[in-house]
Amino acid sequence: MTIPDMNLLTALDVLLAEKSVAGAAYQLGLSASATSRTLTRLRLITGDPLLVRAGRKMVLTPYAESIQERTRLAVRDVLDILQPNIQPLDLASLERTFTIRANEGFVETFAPTLINHFAKQAPRVRLRFMPKQQKSPEALREGKVDLEIGVIKNMGPEIRVKALFYDRFVSVVRKGHPLDQCKVVSTQEYCQFSHIIASRSGDFSGPVDEELKAQYVTRHIAATVPSFPAALEVARNSDLIALVPASFLLNEPLNSDSSSLWAFELPVRTKDITISMMWHPRLQLDSAHIWLREQVDKVCQDALKNRWF
Structure with a gap:
């Protein structure tokens, strides 16, 4: 399928509005001869003269009159598509x-x-x-x-x-755990206790274990759960050490008398x-x-x- 030159639509809209080749040329920023050639192309495509001379001026043919409003709306729709006008949001009515x-x-x-x-x-x-x-x-x-x-x-x-x-990852234990109140925990102290980690795939190792391995030590992971909140809940009710992102503890009154949990830094460094x-x-x-x-x-x-x- 041959697709017409869409620039002709804009030229047609201006020609029908100006009813003058010279006036349309000025509006389009083209020479009179270039606009005249465009009118010739439009006449060939539509099969209609569009503009005809009547004395000293030009007038629209019946067909041109019938498409003038449609042409104007079509050009406006094209501009709306190609140049979207982002309106300010009315948050009160936004649905x-x-x-x-x-x-x-x-x-x-x-x-x-x-x-x-x-x-x-x-x-x-x-x-x-x-x-x-x-x-x-x-x-x-x-x-x-x-x-x-x-x-x-x-x-x-x-x-x-x-x-x-x-x-970053931090370690969490329940209040009353042997590591409760400890601000610095050594690798040996960390590995003396069993651990709970979150893993959707059920893996029993992660970045912490890689770092521990580099120090020739290992920890015992007693269980895995599907989510970090679940790991926190297990730690809250057991002696297991949970590994969770620090942001998960933003709503916890950590390391205070009213908190049921205590958090401390890992003895190894993991990537942020x-x-x-x-x-x-x-x-x-x-x-x-x-x-x-x-x-x-x-x-x-x-x-x-x-x-x-």
Whole structure:
């Protein structure tokens, strides 16, 4: 199929409005001869003269009159498509459901503040939090998820990314544990006790074990659970040492008389964890989505201002 030159549509709109080759040439920023050639092409394509001379001026043919309004609207629609006009958000009337995929720890730590924040600013906006069953960009690509939060892994090159904060692993024990109140724990003390770790795949080793191996020591991992909140709960009710990201403890009154948990630094150094938010580029310029990203970033930064880690 031969596709007509879309520039002709703009020229047709101006010619029908000006009813003059010279006037249209001025509006289009072209020479009179170039505009005359464009009119000739339009006449060949439409099979209609469009503009005909009547004394000293030119007038529209019946066909030209019948398409003038359609042409004007068509040009306006094309410009709206190619030059989107991003309108300011009216948060009070904004009705939208945002789907956010994040792990349980992020939801438990940040979702309450985020939901309250949205309720005050945009009461008609709804948030749907979904679990991270697998790290894949497909949900973002298919529009099933608006925002993904977590560690970047196996995401496509087109996915947009912004770092929210940096995290690291810490150890947690119950109050009354032999390591309770210890601010510095040696490798030997750390490995004297059994451990609980979170692993979706059920693995009994991780970055900490690699670092311990380099020091020719090992720890006994008594059990694995699917999530970090579950690991915390086990540690709260046993003598096992839990390994969790420090951000998961933001809402815990840690290392105080009112807390049931005690946290301390690992005896080995592991790499920091970058927590990011990810979205598909089709939402890059969506004003509501821009606002969503700004709010998630703000809530995270505000929560982390007084962090202990």
